[in-house]
Amino acid sequence: MALLTVDELSVTFTARGRRDVTAVSGVSFDVAQGEVVGLVGESGCGKSVTSLALMGLLPRKGVRLGGVADFDGTDLLTLSPSRMRDLRGRQLAMIFQDPLSSLNPVVPIGVQVTEILARHRGMKGERARKEAASLLDRVGIPDPDRRLREYPHQLSGGMRQRALIAMAVACAPRLLIADEPTTALDVTIQAQILELLRELVDQEGTALLMITHDLGVVAGLCDRVNVLYAGKVVEAAERRPLFSDPAHPYAHGLLGSIPRLDAPRGQPLHPIRGSINDTIAWADGCAFAPRCDHYTLECLEGTPALGELAGAAGPGHLVRCVNPVRDSSDLHTPLLEAPVMDASAEGDDEAPSPGTSAATSADTSVDTSSDTSSDTAPDAGAEPAAEPVADTDGASGGAPGKDTPA
Amino acid sequence: MTTLLELRDLKVHFPVRKGILFDRTVGHVYAVDGVSLSVEAGQTYGLVGESGCGKTTLGRAVLRLVDITDGAAVFDGTDLAQLPEEEMRRSRRRLQMVFQDPLGSLNPRQNIESILAEGMAAHGIGADREERRARISEILERVGLPAGSLSRYPHEFSGGQRQRIGIARALVLEPDLIICDEPVSALDVSIQAQVINLLEELQESMGLTYLVIAHDLAVVRHISDVIGVMYLGALVEEAPSDDIYSEPRHPYTKALMSAVPVPDPEVEDSRERILLTGDLPSPANPPTGCRFHTRCPWRQETRCDTERPELRDVGGGHKVACHWAEGIADGTVGPTTELAPTLLKE
Amino acid sequence: MGSPVSNTPNHPDDRDAPETPGTPELSGTPAVPHQAEAPAPVEGERTRRASRKVDRIDRLAELTARRETTTGAGLWVEAFRRLRTSKMAIIGACIIAVFVVLAIIGPWIAPYSPTAQSWRGEVFPNRGLFVGPRGENWLGLDHLGRDVFSRMLVGARQTLMVGVVATLIGFTVGALIGGVSGAALVLGGRAGQRIDAVIMRFIDMMLALPSLLLAVSIAAVMGQSLTTVMIAVGVVQIPIFARLLRGAMLAQGGSDYVLAARALGVRRRRIVMAHVVPNSLSPVIVQATLALATAIIEAAALSFLGLGNPDAAQPEWGVMLAQAQRFFDQAPMLAVYPAVGIIITALGFTLLGEAMREALDPKLRS
Known part of the structure; x- marks a missing residue:
């Protein structure tokens, strides 16, 4: 029995005089007690908007919500603001990326923690202070009595994030939403915080919704993973099958893009070409198609459905793709490189073709993949996709632009 | 193999001043405190460390963007630390830098042509506008930007493309050494790989030497031939890229290595984790003796808190700054009880 | 699509503009x-x-x-595009345009001479007898029997001149001082810091004085004239511009692209001139628009206090307001006309200034 069931969540930003922007459309997943569910994707994929929608933290004006987010019988999306406030803190809690801006800079940590205890658990005075100290102790803050009197700026980044976690778990919430909780931290501190979250889930049975861009964090922490792209879940699976047999070309491409600490040196990376701006509307087809090595004409016939992956190792491996990656063995040698080579041989281009990294990787693996391409990719999908490799990437500069200067 | 850049006991101390009109120095931040390393021509030296370890300051000190307090930075036979201002400016043609924030490091009021031509004008490369433009177009193609980019402005590009502009800006001067300060950390994962591949390809085709400064050990290991690990202003370990992963010798490197997540559940579940306690001490008031002894799981009663360990060769070009490196390696020196690491084995 | 911030669609105006051919x-x-x-x-x-x-x-x-594209537009071009679609900017610009046109052609379209006391015999201030708006004189007559409408039209020029000249003085001197200070600081070295510290302490002293008091003292020293008013109001603006430019330059001097330019080997002087100054100007320009509004009000205040043009016959809105004050009980409308003129004009400049601030804000771009 799932604690939180999100069904077809959609978030559209409407502003007068501007076109509506759909940040999230039709996202569905569920989180059970004691389970860690990951929402993974790059910037602009809608993962943070999803979490804000669930917490009721989006502005009410200019935002249109759709779908249902059933939290133990109540729909979070239609809850009144006052009931939502009640639920937040007591049953739902959230940890943000930047702990400094989530803490009030002019109020000591202790006051901020006891405030929550007073509001949600009716604790006062010495009792609340003792409880606050024990909370800080539990999240691994040494010398909690002294820390309680300090202000947020006096704590280090890791300590602040711990303090924030202490505040989040003060009322033993049933669901914890963590939005990039370790992105701003150093790796050794990140390891400490992840360990702390893992303990919370194991010991208290808290359900954890982990929102991150870091597949490494997901691999170590999450039970189930949802990969988002352009506001939709493109692949959802248990952690192991996702990493061993990613079926969506995007998930596949992400894994091929990450340098692995344990990989033998010299192994080339296989980036996804283009950028998040190279997208088409979901209504027209798969939003990932312009960057995809696998796309066929069918990809451009309306939104692909999120369906059970045929031939998956186990149930529950969902993918939104009409032409998924079938063979996991080609994970690190994408089948579409040979045709790139082919194309440049036909064309007049010499080896360092205009800096496209996709073409680059093709150069390095020319001899191995040129013969394998015909057997690994018998369908016509392989060959023609080669052309836009160079095209789309080169031209993505021609049509840049919508992403904000951060 | 020739050494292109050699740092000898390089120190950068920032004075902490107080007062309004007549200020006095009340202390120093020891951002870089005695680093010696050498970068071989045509290779990539990777410098890793967490925030506040002084790696960025070190990179800037090589270009003299911050003042060098003491020590030498010998580039191709010349000690940069001793050069007069104007000569230093001229030698920056051969030493270039790629910055972390692709947007912030580009002037929003300059179009791409003007950004790329600026360095050429400063160093008198290219006789006229036409000649410069031809050269710029060639470089733009090399880094994979469309030819029509010349008249565009930085905000019109995506993050990955902006970083390509930053790389192109360094390349037009035909430098020998490029210092890459967190070249990919501001980019999305899929874009990171594009930029890493581009850097590697350029190195191969143009014979560049890189000093890559980053916090992401996986990225650094992917791209570097030699890796130096920094902690609180000093190198704690330096080794060839493969060795540092297969046999890290310094306790800090071990902890760092075990903390880097690997996108593979099988690996993640079976790894040994060494969790460090506490935080990085302030570089304004560094611990005595070994800088790492306050957090070290292997800290010993003697020497660690009194004697600062030298970076010494332990064989095969593997250098480590730990008194007990051999003992820890062969198991005679174990983790001390009070700071025992959490060992997770499933 | 994306988060709301990252994928805000460009304004419709931008959409149909692939102006550069071959994009x-x-x-x-x-x-x-x-x-x-x-x-x-x-x-x-x-x-x-x-x-x-x-x-x-x-x-x-x-x-x-189908996706929208943008093409090689610089910051200013883009800011102008955004200004064009901002209601605030359009209203402000219209008000200013009307005001400027009136100031230029006022003397020619004024129905009567502003100084001629043509209806002297119809007005008796000491008995409280005034003449209000009528077909002949649209805004009525003042206490000396002059046509108020004509005086308002002709007075617009004086008022505009006071505002513009005073702001120019403040802007030029202030930007110069601020620029020197900022450049000294950015170019670096202990010497630069010293120069900056000395200049800034002086500026702080100027800021510490109440602006009207400062203006009154200057006017008192220099004697009563319109030039005095302009200089006094201008001097009051100097520290504001100086502080603003120096602050902006300091912020830009620490930015990554300045560091990048240094790493590139660009000469320091060029860094200041080509990178730091142009990027620091936009807050100062916005401030200039806002300062114009304040300058007009302050000039009016000085004139009101009797420090302005000694020839009271020459119409100026501030002087008119000052004269009307004596008869406020009997003929309040005489004070209302110049007051409303000043307020609307100041509002026009303020609206345009605020709209420019928004249009130039890099955080709000596309």
């Missing part, structure tokens, strides 16, 4: 040569594949071409 659309234009060479292979299989390839590229190009 490659995503996979659009570049696909063409490949199409041409694609059918080259002769075997049936290859041709079929190739034609499917052409289909797919075409379809993708068609879909992606």
Whole structure:
């Protein structure tokens, strides 16, 4: 029995005089007690908007919500603001990326923690202070009595994030939403915080919704993973099958893009070409198609459905793709490189073709993949996709632009 | 193999001043405190460390963007630390830098042509506008930007493309050494790989030497031939890229290595984790003796808190700054009880 | 799509503007040569594949071409584009335009001479007898029997001149001082810091004085004239501009692209002139617009206090307000006309200034 069931969540930003922007459309997943569910994707994929929608933290004006987010019988999306406030803190809690801006800079940590205890658990005075100290102790803050009197700026980044976690778990919430909780931290501190979250889930049975861009964090922490792209879940699976047999070309491409600490040196990376701006509307087809090595004409016939992956190792491996990656063995040698080579041989281009990294990787693996391409990719999908490799990437500069200067 | 850049006991101390009109120095931040390393021509030296370890300051000190307090930075036979201002400016043609924030490091009021031509004008490369433009177009193609980019402005590009502009800006001067300060950390994962591949390809085709400064050990290991690990202003370990992963010798490197997540559940579940306690001490008031002894799981009663360990060769070009490196390696020196690491084995 | 921030659609105005010809659309234009060479292979299989390839590229190009594109527009061009669509900017600009036009052509369209006391015999201030608006005199007569409407029209020029000249004085001197201070600081070195510290302490002293008191003292020293008013109001603005420019330069001096320019080997002087100053100017320009509004009000205040033009016959809104004050009980409208004029004009400049601030804010770009 799932604690939180999100069904077809959609978030559209409407502003007068501007076109509506759909940040999230039709996202569905569920989180059970004691389970860690990951929402993974790059910037602009809608993962943070999803979490804000669930917490009721989006502005009410200019935002249109759709779908249902059933939290133990109540729909979070239609809850009144006052009931939502009640639920937040007591049953739902959230940890943000930047702990400094989530803490009030002019109020000591202790006051901020006891405030929550007073509001949600009716604790006062010495009792609340003792409880606050024990909370800080539990999240691994040494010398909690002294820390309680300090202000947020006096704590280090890791300590602040711990303090924030202490505040989040003060009322033993049933669901914890963590939005990039370790992105701003150093790796050794990140390891400490992840360990702390893992303990919370194991010991208290808290359900954890982990929102991150870091597949490494997901691999170590999450039970189930949802990969988002352009506001939709493109692949959802248990952690192991996702990493061993990613079926969506995007998930596949992400894994091929990450340098692995344990990989033998010299192994080339296989980036996804283009950028998040190279997208088409979901209504027209798969939003990932312009960057995809696998796309066929069918990809451009309306939104692909999120369906059970045929031939998956186990149930529950969902993918939104009409032409998924079938063979996991080609994970690190994408089948579409040979045709790139082919194309440049036909064309007049010499080896360092205009800096496209996709073409680059093709150069390095020319001899191995040129013969394998015909057997690994018998369908016509392989060959023609080669052309836009160079095209789309080169031209993505021609049509840049919508992403904000951060 | 020739050494292109050699740092000898390089120190950068920032004075902490107080007062309004007549200020006095009340202390120093020891951002870089005695680093010696050498970068071989045509290779990539990777410098890793967490925030506040002084790696960025070190990179800037090589270009003299911050003042060098003491020590030498010998580039191709010349000690940069001793050069007069104007000569230093001229030698920056051969030493270039790629910055972390692709947007912030580009002037929003300059179009791409003007950004790329600026360095050429400063160093008198290219006789006229036409000649410069031809050269710029060639470089733009090399880094994979469309030819029509010349008249565009930085905000019109995506993050990955902006970083390509930053790389192109360094390349037009035909430098020998490029210092890459967190070249990919501001980019999305899929874009990171594009930029890493581009850097590697350029190195191969143009014979560049890189000093890559980053916090992401996986990225650094992917791209570097030699890796130096920094902690609180000093190198704690330096080794060839493969060795540092297969046999890290310094306790800090071990902890760092075990903390880097690997996108593979099988690996993640079976790894040994060494969790460090506490935080990085302030570089304004560094611990005595070994800088790492306050957090070290292997800290010993003697020497660690009194004697600062030298970076010494332990064989095969593997250098480590730990008194007990051999003992820890062969198991005679174990983790001390009070700071025992959490060992997770499933 | 994306988070609300990252994917805000460009304004409709920008959408239809691929002004630079030959801007490659995503996979659009570049696909063409490949199409041409694609059918080259002769075997049936290859041709079929190739034609499917052409289909797919075409379809993708068609879909992606719908996306909006921007083309090589600089910061100012883009800011202007945004200004054009801002209601606040349009209203402000209209008010200013009307005011400026009136100031220029006022003396020619004024129905009567502003100084002629043509209706002297109809007004008796000491008995409280005034003449209000009538067909002949649209805004009535003042206490000396002069036509108020004509005086308002002609007075606009004086008022505008006081505002513009005073702001120019403040802007020029202030920016110069601030620029020197900022440049000294950015160019670095202990010496630069010292210069900056000395200049800034002096500026702080000027800021510490109440602005009106400062203006009154200057006017008192220099004697009563319109020039005095301009200089006094201008001097009051100096520290504001100086502080603003120095602050902006300091912020820009610490930015990454300045560091990048230094790393590139660009000379320091050029860094200041080509990078730091241009990027620091926009807050100062916005401030200049806002300062114009304050300058007009302050000039009016000085005139009101009797420090302005000694020839009271020459119309100026501030002077008119001052004179009307004596008869406020009997003829309040005499004070209302110049007051409303001043308020509306100041509002116009303020609106435009605020709109410019928004348009130039880099955080709000696309």
